Amino acid sequence: MTSAPSSALVWEVATFDALPDYPSSTPAGVNGDQSHFGANTYHIGISELPSPGGYTNRTWEDKMPAAGSSWHSSATDESMSTADMVKNWNRHLAVFNDPSDPRRVYLAEYIGWNGVGSAERLDFQANTRTVASSDHKWHRHRAKRRRFYNSMEAAVGCISIDKGQTKEQYLASIGQGPAAPIGGNGEDDMSMVHKTEGGATTWAVVTPGGWSEISPPTQEMANALSIVTGASVGYSTPQAYALAKNWWMTNVVPANNPSASISDAQADAMANKIATAVISSDTNELTESDLTSVTEAVKQAFREGTA
Numbered sequence: 001m002t003s004a005p006s007s008a009l010v011w012e013v014a015t016f017d018a019l020p021d022y023p024s025s026t027p028a029g030v031n032g033d034q035s036h037f038g039a040n041t042y043h044i045g046i047s048e049l050p051s052p053g054g055y056t057n058r059t060w061e062d063k064m065p066a067a068g069s070s071w072h073s074s075a076t077d078e079s080m081s082t083a084d085m086v087k088n089w090n091r092h093l094a095v096f097n098d099p100s101d102p103r104r105v106y107l108a109e110y111i112g113w114n115g116v117g118s119a120e121r122l123d124f125q126a127n128t129r130t131v132a133s134s135d136h137k138w139h140r141h142r143a144k145r146r147r148f149y150n151s152m153e154a155a156v157g158c159i160s161i162d163k164g165q166t167k168e169q170y171l172a173s174i175g176q177g178p179a180a181p182i183g184g185n186g187e188d189d190m191s192m193v194h195k196t197e198g199g200a201t202t203w204a205v206v207t208p209g210g211w212s213e214i215s216p217p218t219q220e221m222a223n224a225l226s227i228v229t230g231a232s233v234g235y236s237t238p239q240a241y242a243l244a245k246n247w248w249m250t251n252v253v254p255a256n257n258p259s260a261s262i263s264d265a266q267a268d269a270m271a272n273k274i275a276t277a278v279i280s281s282d283t284n285e286l287t288e289s290d291l292t293s294v295t296e297a298v299k300q301a302f303r304e305g306t307a
Contacts, residue, residue: 103161
């Protein structure tokens, strides 16, 4: 008999059903029932397939030894209302249509309904879209490639799709992109990021037009900057910081004004924000009377550190 669902699949089902996005969701099964043993389905283990070599056992990822187990399923079913089915379908279709989305590598197939016509099957390995049985109008079927049957990395990626995260948001969530959207659509939007390396913290001012590193002139300012909330996104490793900077410079800056640098207005706005945080911090003895001088010091740091 098919082994009990892996811990990763159990987590995935529980996490999906706790999402507020799908209020009607109800688990509809992981391991196949008796009717599944006559089909080449991801709901049963490789050893139980009626025709080894079928579509759930055709690639190296779905075969032993890569599959990791001959007795585990790698699929989940969820019953949902039409509205929830359509929402979930569209989120998977977006990933299916983007060959560069890293979450595609986890999926073998997705079967669901967009609310119009027949239910459909998205084959993430063959890159095909075909008609599926009508029972998939009320429940979605999602199968991971067998080698990911107990992968938490894959489970997290699948839940990211369920949440409707974009590719960029997913990459950010796993430390491979900006930790949060920085700035907005306006040229004056700006934020600040920092990294800590060897105990030393350094910062950068980020706008749609660039990513400019600065050097705080005093240790007091450095202490205050490290606790600024809502204005600074932190990166725990130089690698994560470098990835975020590269992503920003590659994807955001070219879409805005490539020649843009920090304007005087932007420098004033951020300097005032930082100086206020410095004054209010309990890591130094500065008071409101020092606000003007600290603001000027921050502006000077911008001028000296701006590329």
